[in-house]
Amino acid sequence: MSMIEAINSALDVTLAHDKDVMIFGQDVGFFGGVFRATDGLQRRHGRHRVFDAPISEGGIVAAAVGMGAYGKRPVVEIQFADYIYPATDQLISEAARMRYRTAGEWWCPITVRSPYGGGIFGGQTHSQSPEGIFTHVAGLKTVIPSNPRDAKGLLIAAIEDDDPVLFFEPKRLYNGPFDGHHDRPVTSWAGHADAEVPDGHFRVELGKARTVREGQALTVIAYGTMVHVALAAAELAQVDAEVIDLRSLVPLDLATIVASVKRTGRCLIVHEATRTCGFGAELSALVQEHCFYHLESPIERVTGWDTPYPHAFEWEYFPGPQRVAKAMKQSVAA
Incomplete structure (x- = not known):
C-alpha cells in the first residue's frame, strides 16, 4: 500500500469495527478528500457515518468534541495543517482539558487528521509544520508516521485511544518514500518493506519509537x-x-x-x-x-x-x- 491507501484502509477497518466511529470534514464524503484518503468510504459505510462539513475548522472540531463527550469516536480531517489554527481554541481549551476538568467523568476520544509539511509546492498556506504548537499542550497526543505500515497501525491506535490525538500526515510521503539521491519523493512505495501493510485490524502502539x-x-x-x-x-x-x-x-x-x-x-x-x-x-x-x-x-x-x-x-x-x-x-x- 501507499501511505494514502494505508490511511484509507485504517479508516475503513475502524468504521467496520466500531459503530461509534464516524468521519467528517471538508470534502471527505462524496469527493473522498482532497488527497483521496477517504475515497469510497461514504459509499461503503453510508452518509450518516462519512459526511461533509462546512468550511469551518472551529465548528468541525467543536462538533467532534461534543460527539466524543457523548460517546462517539469522531475522526475529522482538517484539509491542510495550515487550516487548523481556527480550531486551536477548541483543541486546547476543550478537547485537551475534558478529562481533567471533569475529574475523569467525561473524556474526548477524537482524532484530528491533517496533511502537514511541504514538498508539493503548496505555498505558505498549504505547507506548514505546526506540531510544536500542540506538543506544548498537556492533554493532547501528537502522532506523525513515516511509512504506510505505521500510518495504518498508528491511525487505528489513535482512533481507539480515549484521549484526543492529532495525527499529522507528511504529504510528501503519501505516494512514495523520500528519494535522497534526487531530493524528492519517488513515484511509488512499491517494493518498500514498510509498504507491506496487513489488510485487517492491527495497531502500532502510541509512544513506541x-x-x-x-x-x-x-x-x-x-x-x-x-x-x-x-x-x-x-x-x-x-x-x-x-x-x-x-x-x-x-x-x-x-x-x-x-x-x-x-x-x-x-x-x-x-x-x-x-x-x-x-x-x-x-x-x-x-x-x-x-x-x-x-x-x-x-x-x-x-x-x-x-x-x-x-x-x-x-x-x-x-x-x-x-x-x-x-x-x-x-x-x-x-
Whole structure:
C-alpha cells in the first residue's frame, strides 16, 4: 500500500469495527478528500457515518468534541495543517482539558487528521509544520508516521485511544518514500518493506519509537519525512549513524532515545519545522538532562529556517541530505 491507501484502509477497518466511529470534514464524503484518503468510504459505510462539513475548522472540531463527550469516536480531517489554527481554541481549551476538568467523568476520544509539511509546492498556506504548537499542550497526543505500515497501525491506535490525538500526515510521503539521491519523493512505495501493510485490524502502539537504522557513532532523532532524509544523509556522509523514528511525539519514547544516546555519545535532531521553539528544542533539553555525562560532542539540530514558509525557496528550506550529512560529520568529528 501507499501511505494514502494505508490511511484509507485504517479508516475503513475502524468504521467496520466500531459503530461509534464516524468521519467528517471538508470534502471527505462524496469527493473522498482532497488527497483521496477517504475515497469510497461514504459509499461503503453510508452518509450518516462519512459526511461533509462546512468550511469551518472551529465548528468541525467543536462538533467532534461534543460527539466524543457523548460517546462517539469522531475522526475529522482538517484539509491542510495550515487550516487548523481556527480550531486551536477548541483543541486546547476543550478537547485537551475534558478529562481533567471533569475529574475523569467525561473524556474526548477524537482524532484530528491533517496533511502537514511541504514538498508539493503548496505555498505558505498549504505547507506548514505546526506540531510544536500542540506538543506544548498537556492533554493532547501528537502522532506523525513515516511509512504506510505505521500510518495504518498508528491511525487505528489513535482512533481507539480515549484521549484526543492529532495525527499529522507528511504529504510528501503519501505516494512514495523520500528519494535522497534526487531530493524528492519517488513515484511509488512499491517494493518498500514498510509498504507491506496487513489488510485487517492491527495497531502500532502510541509512544513506541522505532530504530530504523542501527549504528554506533551517532544517534539521529527524526520523524515523518525527515526519517528518510536522515537515512539518505547517513549513506551520503558514510557515518555509522543510528536513526530513530519517533512515530509519536506525545507520548514520547524517551527510554529508546536515552539508551541510544548513552551508547553512541552523540545526538543529532532533524525536523522540517522552524528551529526556534520547534520540537527539537524539547528533545535537545531532554537529551541534555538525561545523557549529559555520556555526551562526547554538542547536541546538533538541523531544521527549517526561522522564517515564514519560503515558497520560492522550498527545497532550500527543507533539511536535505546535504545539510544533514554535514551536521553528521561535524558531530562525529567534534
